[in-house]
Amino acid sequence: MSAESVRIRPAQPADLESVAAIYAHYVHESVATFDEVPPTAEDWRAKAYDLHARRLPFLVAEVDWAVAGFAYAAPWRPKPAYRHTAEDTIYLAPDHAGKGLGRALLGTLLPLCADAGIRRVLAVIADGGDENTSTRLHKSFGFVEAGRLTAVGYKHERWVDTVLYQLELQPRQPASGE
Secondary structure: HHHHOOOOOOOOOOHHHHHHHHHHHHHHHHEEEEEEEEOHHHHHHHHHHHHHHHOOOOOOOOOOOOEEEEEEEOOOOHHHHHHOEEEEEEEEEEHOOOHHHHHHHHEEEEEEEHHHHOEEEEEEEEEEOOOOHHHHHHOHHHHHEEEEEEEEEOOOOOEEEEHHHHHEEOOOOOOOOO
C-alpha cells in the first residue's frame, strides 16, 4: 500500500456505516471487544457527536476512498476528576490489518489528544494469551503496562483478562506565531 493511497482524517457522518461494519466483525469474531451486540450506525453517530462535543478525536483511515479503520479517544470514566484521562480505541478492517494503518491512526490520535487537554491515554487490551498486535502497537508508542484485570470478561465460551496500558502525554507547545 503506497503512502499516497492512505489518508487519516476526522470521521464524518457518511463514514459511520463502515465504522459499524468494521466493529461488528470484532464483536462477532473476537474477544478484542467485550460487546456482544454490535452498535448500529446510529449508535456510532451518537458516539461521534459526544466525542466531538468533548473535543476528543475520532479518526478514520481511508484507503483508496474507502474507510479501512478507525480510532478515537473517549473519556476514561465519567467522574470530573478523570477529565484529563482518555481511553483509545483502534479497529481495522480485517483485510487491512498488518499494513501500518494502526500505527498511522495512533500516531495521529495521540497529538490530538494532547491538544484536547488529555494528559494520560489508557489502552485496555483483551489478553488472548499471546502478545497481540494491539499490545505491540501500544508498546511501540511508549505505553507501559499498568495492571491486569483477571477473568473480567466472558465471551465465546471463555474467561478473558484485560491488560491496562498507559502513556503520559506532554502538552504540545504552539508554534511561534500561533
